[in-house]
Amino acid sequence: MADRGHDHVHASPVDEDSPHSYHQTLEVAVRELLIEKGVIDADEVRAAVEEMDARTPARGARVVARAWTDPDFRARLLADAPAACRELDIDVSPAQLTVTENTEDVHNVIVCTLCSCYPRPLLGLPPSWYKSASYRSRAVREPRAVLQEFGLDLPETVAVRVHDSTADLRYIVLPQRPEGTDTFSEDDLAALVTRDCLIGVAVPRVTRTVAEPASP
Amino acid sequence: MDSRGRGTHDIGGLAGAPIELSEHEAAFWEKRVDAILMLLVGEPRRLISVDELRRGIEQLGAGAYERLSYYERWIASITTLLLEKGVITVDELGRKIAEVEGRGA
Missing domain, CATH: 3.90.330.10 (Nitrile hydratase alpha /Thiocyanate hydrolase gamma)
Structure with missing residues (x-):
């Protein structure tokens, strides 16, 4: 399955050190604003990503x-x-x-x-x-x-x-x-x-x- | 709506190219977009609904809809909905984006 095709153009794995696209910047900005306002907290985001990986x-x-x-x-x-x-x-x-x-x-x-x-x-x-x-x-x-x-x-x-x-x-x-x-x-x-x-x-x-x- | 009388997203039944059988694993930032949505949709917040997310995506317009990747559409729609609902303001967002860009990440 993994060798079926190449990632599409937006799909390159990205980590925090890579240059941010506009939408990656937007994700960081929205997430930090929501955390600063107490709407969500950083641990919840981490836990949600872990839960995603577990499914x-x-x-x-x-x-x-x-x-x-x-x-x-x-x-x-x-x-x-x-x-x-x-x-x-x-x-x-x-x-x-x-x-x-x-x-x-x-x-x-x-x-x-x-x-x-x-x-x-x-x-x-x-x-x-x-x-x-x-x-x-x-x-x-x-x-x-x-x-x-x-x-x-x-x-x-x-x-x-x-x-x-x-x-x-x-x-x-x-x-x-x-x-x-x-x-x-x-x-x-x-x-x-x-x-x-x-x-x-x-x-x-x-x-x-x-x-x-x-x-x- | 386009000349077919359909929204940009409404593509069921149209002709299309062969399916590209790609298995792209979501990048970290994409998973975080997903996580943010799940947290905002779920209990106890219920700040936005999945239907609202989709409405926001459908309202991106044909050009953006086709140009943006899947999670780019999501974060664009989430942002619009949070602004609409007054959870964040345009000023706050503008300042924060400038701050994030200023980190030179």
């Missing part, structure tokens, strides 16, 4: 693995995703969350055509391509062509459903459990579930590196 797609994968191994949990997850996530000590508030389940006949994909709404509590920050104009515009126009660009070629018999997220309603995909994983532990299963599977631009595949430790 990774592993959380979403844990939810999926539980749904694959516990049919009752799966039913609760599809009926009321925020409540089911709370069972795993994952708080998805404040936005509503809906889980869309892939089946033999239906494949789900998520997008936010208007901006970049994303199930951040379960996946962390969205990748650049999710926020790109190309993905946002084309995902609802020609989803199959878009999925092919991600290397996912779905048969015509499978319907593709695209879910357009909003600030108040986020989606996540519950992929199908791959064949040949009957002996897998919940952790082994979670390891199959990548971020892209949860967005719907990929499906879980059994790879050798995961299958080996799963054998008795």
